[in-house]
Amino acid sequence: MKNISLGQYYPGNSVIHRMDPRMKLILSLLYIVCSFLCRNIISFGLLFVSAIVLILLSRIPMSLIMRSIRPILFILAFTVVINIFWTSGETLLFEWKFIHIYLEGVMNAVFMVLRIFVLIVGASLFLTYTTTPIALTDAIEQLFAPLKRIKVPVHEFAMMMTIALRFIPTLIDETDKIMSAQKARGADFTSGSLINRAKALIPILIPLFVSSFRRADELATAMECRCYHGGEGRTRMSILHYRALDFIAILIMITFGVSLVLLNMLGIGYTM
Amino acid sequence: MAEIRLENISYVYSEGTPFEISALDDINVTIKNGSVTGIIGHTGSGKSTLVQMLNGLVKPARGKVMLDGKDIWENPKEIGKIRFRVGLVMQYPEYQLFEETIRADIAFGPKNMGLDSKEIEERVLEAADFVGLDRDLLEKSPFDLSGGQKRRAAIAGIIAMRPEVLVLDEPAAGLDPSGREMIMQSIMNYKKRTGATVVIVSHSMEDMARYCDYLIVLADGKLLMTGKKDEVFGRADELTAVGLDVPQITTMMNLLAGMGIPVNTAVYTIDDALNQIYKLL
Known part of the structure; x- marks a missing residue:
């Protein structure tokens, strides 16, 4: 039972570790949106590079990242099969009896795998690996505070x-x-x-x-x-502060998203 | 009825990771047939790991656990049978009660042994008698019993398997003095009538001195000393050096001896101490 890994926080002091948990929550949402903005090979390429850069920045060992991918390998394989065999397009690559494989299908499969990979890596890098669960709930509480x-x-x-x-x-x-x-x-x-x-x-x-x-x-x-009475009038021991690092990060993320949209317009190769 | 010999036992938690902790290190000890053996050691000294090895709940990383000369891990599929021969009462055993009635709960072990219902019934009543649970309590829910009664019911659940070796991990922890007394008496009762070997882990040196014949002392996962009660308690300095103690009355006798008064220091109960002192008067 001991080896069930829940809350996979990986202690460290990288740039990503040091960011404000609220910002990391926002960044991970934006990053997921970004992965859906990609349409062609260039923007997907950039997306992939960004994931690698993030992994390097966070200094999380590759083996650990791979471990978080393992549970979704089946979903990835399933996506590949569905996309390759059930997408019809113009450029026929392979044909045998009832099986038709089109270039578009292969491209779609690659894109989808990339997208899911980046989705998982992004969410786990920003949230589970570099943020303690407690910091995360703190962040959720403060981000949703207006709902009070x-x-x-x-x-x-x-x-x-x-x-x-x-x-x-x-x-x-x-x-x-x-x-x-x-x-x-x-x-x-x-x-x-x-x-x-x-x-x-x-x-x-x-x-x-x-x-x-x-x-x-x-x-x-x-x-x-200890006189706990809920949230009303409760002050916190550690107050979260946005710092320059956080603003730079979100600026980079927005620029990244915009450039993905612009790259989509280049119209090189197959567009999803 | 049964002798347990531990040969070169070692155990390591999280082996091969940076968090590696050596829980037990090269333990060699024999628990003699029909003896009452006490295991003492401060928190984290490996006592609980050691007792869980006696019935095969924990497999030693290295070394052998020999029950009557046979390695219990010789056939790992048969380890379940070892657990019926070596009954282990874990810490706070009352938290494992789960059946609707005490009767059904005590019957859980015998039922797992595949006994017929007549035999089970007989063993349940016998076990309840050993621990001094009234017959009318048997029909009650575990939640209607007091802490001490629950503890005794849980111990009865192990006794009902009629183990040849009864191992108890801090059986009296957290109970009031009369509760402690009843638990210890139940165990001695079982021992006396069946001749079983008994192993007790406890922090109470008084209990150990009173009930045990042999003692095993662990410190930081290593065997510090083992032997007859007198031999072990005779080395009070070494015990205190690892944060353990001898019974208070023995400490007093040691102090008296230190003052040059000719008393026997191998004294563990107040009555014996009184006799010693009367002799002087």
Whole structure:
């Protein structure tokens, strides 16, 4: 159980690590929009280069990035197949019985793979790898603060997220312990039919639920003992500040988006 | 009924990563048949890892766990059977109760052993008697019991498997004195009537002195000393050096001896100490 990697924050002090989490949230959204702006080979090329530059800037090891790609390999493969075989165009590359492969299909497949790759890399670089989960919930709380005017309990949602994240490792630990305890009484989680295996989970899930409720209760009491009363009038210990770095970053991102649109107009090669 | 021998046991957490921690380092120790053996050591000394090796919940990175001369990992598929022979009560075992009634919960282990319902029923009642749970409590939900009762019910769940070796990781932690007493008595009860080998992890030197024959002392994952209770508690200086202690009454007797009063320092209970002092008067 220990190797479940949740919250893959990679400690570091790169340019991206140092950015304001709110700005990183905005940047990652803009970056995703940018990946959808690309239409032709040049703009996609630029997009790919930008992803590589981001990886280098963040100083996250390539192996770690690849690990975040692995779960979506199937989706990537599926996209490739769909695009190659089901896109019809003008330039026929290959034909055999009912299979027709067009240049457009191949190009579409490459573009889509690039787009998904950049999407994942962008989101994980700006958010999960370089921002601690706590900083992220802080950022979400502050970015959505205006919604408080229309009575959306933004602070409460952010607090719930923080607490949920905080307790993930605790729960994993707890699950581990309960599993060991039930194994000591001869419980078997690995063999038998699917139904038997599902049944074997009951001795884990019930104690886990019970202890989660107990923990929640204790936490609530502890918070009340320290006079927690929600977001109203609450000041923060660490106040986020936008710095020059953040403004430069967003300027670069906007320029990047605009240049992608302009490059699309060049009309070189196939346009998606 | 059963002897456990640990041969060159080592265990490392997160091996091969920068976060590598050596939890146990080359442990060689024998837990004698029919003995009550105590394991002491400060927090993080590897006690819990060690006891989880005794029933195969944790597989040693190096070394062998021999149960009656046979390596328990000889056939990894059969490790489940070892767990019925070596019953492990983990820390705070009351958190693993899950059935609707105490009766059903105690029956979980025997049921997993594949026993028939008559035998299971018999074992449940027997285990409940060992730990001193009233029959009418058996029909109650675990949530209706007090902390001490829950703890005893959980221990009964292990005893119902009639293990040859009963291993308990801090069985009395967090209980009031009468609760502690009842737990320790239940364990001794089981030992006396079945002749089982008992292994207890505890921070209470008083309990250890009172119930154990042999002691194993761990410090930072290494075996600091092992031997009869007298031998181990006779080395009070070494124990205090690693943040452990001898029973308070033994400390007092050591102080008396240090003052030149001729007392026997191998004394662990207040009654024995009293006898010693009376002799002087």
